[in-house]
Amino acid sequence: MAMTPVVSRHTLFYDLLDSFKQRGCPICRLGRVTVARYLDALAYENVNDPGVRDKLRSARGFCNYHAYQFLDDVRDLLAVGIVYRDVVHASALAVSEGSGRSLFWPILPSQRNGSSVSGSDDGPPSPLAPTGHCPACEALRESVSDRLHVFLQHLQESDFRLAYEASDGLCYPHFLKALAEVGDSSQLSALVASEMTLLEDSGRRYGQLDPLQLLALSFGQPGTIPHQTGHVGGVRRALRAAADAEPADWTHTDPDRCPICEATRPGLTHTLEEFALGAVSDEDPAAELASVCNRHAWQLAESHGDDLAPWLPSLEGHRRTELEAVASDLLTYDGLHGGFQLPSRSPRAQRVGRQIARRLEGRGTCPLCRAQSRLEIDALWRYLTSSQPAARAGPSGVAGNGGTKAKLTVATLCLPHLIQADCLPLTAEQRIALVERQRLGWGNLISELLDYIRKQDYRFRDEPRGHEQTSPRRAVEQMAGQKGVR
Known part of the structure; x- marks a missing residue:
């Protein structure tokens, strides 16, 4: 009779168990601790x-x-x-x-x-x-990768899984990251099943979490999802618009500050306001909000949190519907075991996990x-x-x-x-x-x-x-x- 291999339990395992008892995504929490320690060590030692x-x-x-x-x-x-x-x-x-x-x-x-x-x-x-x-983003990525590896290794163990499903669960970005890192079909099945359980029990979370905590579960805590910098398309369109614009007066530019940052900030404030009002009035505000990146989600919360708060529960419902649709398309529902499974244990799990993550994430640029x-x-x-x-x-x-x-x-x-x-x-x-x-x-x-x-x-x-x-x-x-x- 084949025996299930025993995975050793070490510090990261117990760190995760402790984090399950606290509010929010455990991976976000531990990642933020890692970055804070890195920056402290840099300032005082390195x-x-x-x-x-x-x-x-x-x-x-x-x-x-x-x-x-x-x-x-x-x-x-x-x-x-x-x-x-x-x-x-x-x-x-x-x-x-x-x-x-x-x-x-x-x-x-x-x-x-x-x-x-x-x-x-x-x-x-x-x-x-x-x-x-x-370097701080690198420390964060390493922390997330190490902890997700341990998380996936132990998720099939009953005590660990029960503790996880009694927690607030992973934030959505880290759930997608976990999907992309599954090692085999049993990890993939356990991860999808646990996420379904947490989403079905979302009423418990709505009653216990404030809007900012719900936002953190949808987008990750501030700064925990590395942001891609640089321009994001629209160059030709922006140049055409700039060519038709009135000349700007730069004579009062503060020599200590970047003039482009100064000029962009008012427009960004207006853009956030327009987006918040447009998302609220949209036929499907959850789908509109789901496409926003971590950085801009928290900027929206800071300036228009009261407008967006009522729609955060519907965002979680929207993501549950998407997950069910993608899982039913790529996996097989096993009524006996009560969850989505791969037809058999196979190396396809890694590819299917990444495929599910891409499908759920695939809304393009923020x-x-x-x-x-x-x-x-x-x-x-x-x-x-x-x-x-x-x-x-x-x-x-x-x-x-x-x-x-x-x-x-x-x-x-x-x-x-x-x-x-x-x-x-x-x-x-x-x-x-x-x-x-x-x-x-x-x-x-x-x-x-x-x-x-x-x-x-x-x-x-x-x-x-x-x-x-x-x-x-x-x-x-x-x-x-x-x-x-x-």
Whole structure:
């Protein structure tokens, strides 16, 4: 008689059991703990580790969400200053290296006489583009993968499965991730059956969870689903709209802030409002909401949570209907065992699991990501093709032993929007002007970061403090974009 192999129980197993007793998705909870520990260790132990610093340079720092988590939650501005001086310096070098080929791409033949071409996604990658992933996102991915592996290994054990089905369950994104990682047919059947049980018992969850907890089960907790940056289609349409728009006035641009982030934020607020009102009035609001990414779901909750809260239960019902339809299409219902099964144990399970995940996930790009991309392309085109404010003396002077040195300040694009400018058909003159502005702005920022770091030494504590005291936060904003925009 064949014996069922016993899977060893270790720390991750007990971490999952403990998380089942708490509100929300256990994978989200444990992933957030992992990232918080990683950022704490970076600030207090690893900030001078050469390997860690090299990864951060390659990734151009952290993604937007984790950059501000590092800044606002860890609250070690010296560590932020040390890390981001490196990152800004690496980006400034990339600007200089790329300027020999017009910053991003070689000038196309049709652009040499100043004419423009349609925006395109083709061409070699920008020398500014990260060559690595956000290290905090990597720590999160590893945490999720390890814990899902243990989760799937033990889900067929009765005590573990009962504890799981008495919990709030996995959030929908992590359920899809689990589907894509099943190892065999028994894992796939147990996972689908448990999800069906949780969805059928959704009334219990509606009564116990507040709207934000329901939102977390539908989209994952904030920052737990890595966000894909960069422009998301619509380049040509945005360029056509920008060509017909009224010229913008950039004379009052704050030299310490990315003008594109500043210009995009009001439009994004309006877009979120329109989407929230449109989703509520739509015939199928659940289907409309289901296509939104983690980042924009939480932005909607922050600004229009009261409008969306009544529709969150219907979103879960919508996903249950979709799961039943896809499972009945790809699996066989086994009345004896009370669940969907593969016809037999076979290596097809991995392929079928990924197929189910793709079918459930397959709604295309988040509509709010597409709308935001068009807003950014529009602002970039109007900014880079208009007369921009000249460099001027400003508060970026550095107070030091020799007194205050007046410096020319100039508004610079944040790194994500500078990379996004790759798709724009700029003339050689416009590209050269952009390079010079970035060199000047980032050169000033590097000087201020160095001065900030030096003044944290007790030997210089009596020196006057100046604008350099805000340089760590400005460096984060320059490398990651404004909070919540990129």
